[in-house]
Amino acid sequence: MSGTSLDGVDAVLAEVSMAGLVVRAHAHRVFSAELRAELLALNQAGSDELHRSARAGQALARLYADAVLDLGPLPSVRAVGAHGQTVRHRPELGYTCQLLDAALLAELTGLDVVADLRSRDVAAGGQGAPLVPAFHRAVFGQPGVDVAVLNLGGMGNLSLLHADGRTTGFDTGPANALLDAWVARHRGQPFDANGAWAAQGQVLPELLAAMQAEPYFALPPPRSTGRDLFDAPWLLRQPLAGAAPEDVQATLAELTAWSVTEALRSHQPQVREVIVCGGGAFNGDLLGRLAKRLPGVGFVSSADRGLPPMQVEAAAFAWLAHRFVHHLPGNLPAVTGARGPRVLGALYPA
Ligand SMILES: Nc1ncnc2c1ncn2[C@@H]1O[C@H](COP(=O)(O)OP(=O)(O)O)[C@@H](O)[C@H]1O
Ligand SMILES: [Mg+2]
Structure with a gap:
């Protein structure tokens, strides 16, 4: 893979x-x-x-x-x-x-x-896409319990394993791809380890709102996305003028967290456990943002459910x-x- x-x-x-x-x-x-x-x-x-x-x-x-x-x-x-x-x-x-x-x-x-x-x-x-939900059901599903599986790769995707046995899922939007692009551009690093740089910035509400206006986020499932849409050109089209680079990074991290928690609120509001996999499972800042946006929901590493994130x-x-x-x-x-x-x-x- x-x-x-x-x-x-x-x-x-x-x-x-x-x-x-x-x-x-x-x-x-x-x-x-x-x-x-x-x-x-x-x-x-x-x-x-x-x-x-x-x-x-x-x-x-x-x-x-x-x-x-x-x-x-x-x-x-x-x-x-x-x-x-x-x-x-x-x-x-x-x-x-x-x-x-x-x-x-x-x-x-x-x-x-x-x-x-x-x-x-x-x-x-x-x-x-996504093709992973059937597999997630097979390895992480619990009969009679709502569980979500969140893969934070370059893009993000959710598998919703519903208590009644139905399995749904879709791509949430960008997860790491834009965070990686921005930290590479400003600090020459391949990724923002543990989200430490994003944690130093402040979320910019107007920039966040501009990014949230991207029509992809309002599409009903089935939906999937990739770098065709969410790549450096998309980021550079946003109103970035005058913004401190670390604030843009914080805003991108918040965008990822928002896209996930809004999707859960709309499509699986009763879920209490979200199993996180992909490299984003190592991003403490991002996990903190997710947990803060959805109190009462546990975001646990897939390692704790039998399969390491990578x-x-x-x-x-x-x-x-x-x-x-x-x-x-x-x-x-x-x-x-x-x-x-x-x-x-x-x-x-x-
Ligand atoms: N320690 C870490 N801290 C923050 N982000 C990380 C860490 N380790 C990996 N990542 C992120 O995870 C990405 C790789 O995740 P991966 O699941 O392989 O995505 P993909 O399937 O798109 O290749 C890296 O590009 C990086 O953004
Ligand atoms: Mg990878």
Whole structure:
């Protein structure tokens, strides 16, 4: 798995059964500065994109292969579920694009590769995202209890595991992508560790209101988003003139917290436990803002519920590959808006 934050690739060795999933090993490989910059650039229109995308897909396959081989000896691995790098997400136009040379990944690992896991849901009229709610239900669901799972990656997404057994979910908006962009611009750091810099700033109410006016936040589900919308150009279009950089960072953190708590208020008001995963689970400032906005709700790390935050998303794609191998649907039409359940993925045999 490599997500929109563009921090690198997470791989897990997961033992999957119909009953659930156990992670046996985890590996992380960072993107080189060069590859990260190219992937970021490919999120925007540019010259010679076919050639550059093909080359980036090869580089991704090599890094994914390194991450898989880091997991140790893999004699009994049935398949690799490989997400690829999203560089365009346009479900309203009927496509989503995850770069990855899956043939090269099969060649380098000698394993069956299941890739392109989003396109079929989009072809069936869905958003192609989020795909993790079915997995969250399988590993974090509690019968008769309302639980939410919040993934704070580059973007944020919520899975709402309702007490009556229904599972819904959607993307909340930006989570880390804009925070990362702003701290990189002003302090040359890849991310704001623990949100310490945001904690030094003050939320700017007018700037926050301007950001909250973004129509995406008012869309009813199904909805999903990405860097197509929430990227540096979006941030630089906001009324930033005269604002202290740390105040902008605080305001961005508050925007993320607000987008999540408003979504919970609207769609699962009775929830008392929110399980947090993704890198944002390590951002104490952000977790503090969430808790302050929703007193009475516990925001707990996914590590306390059996899966460390940086393993959840990768485990979800192992689980989806297991679904593919057994010819079972991976999407939830109630989440993505697809016309029906679909088997997700394409096979590149070993
Ligand atoms: N210690 C930390 N403090 C604050 N933020 C962190 C920390 N560790 C990771 N992050 C954030 O998490 C992001 C990576 O999260 P991840 O779940 O991998 O997102 P994605 O799936 O989009 O790649 C980083 O870009 C960074 O913003
Ligand atoms: Mg990541």
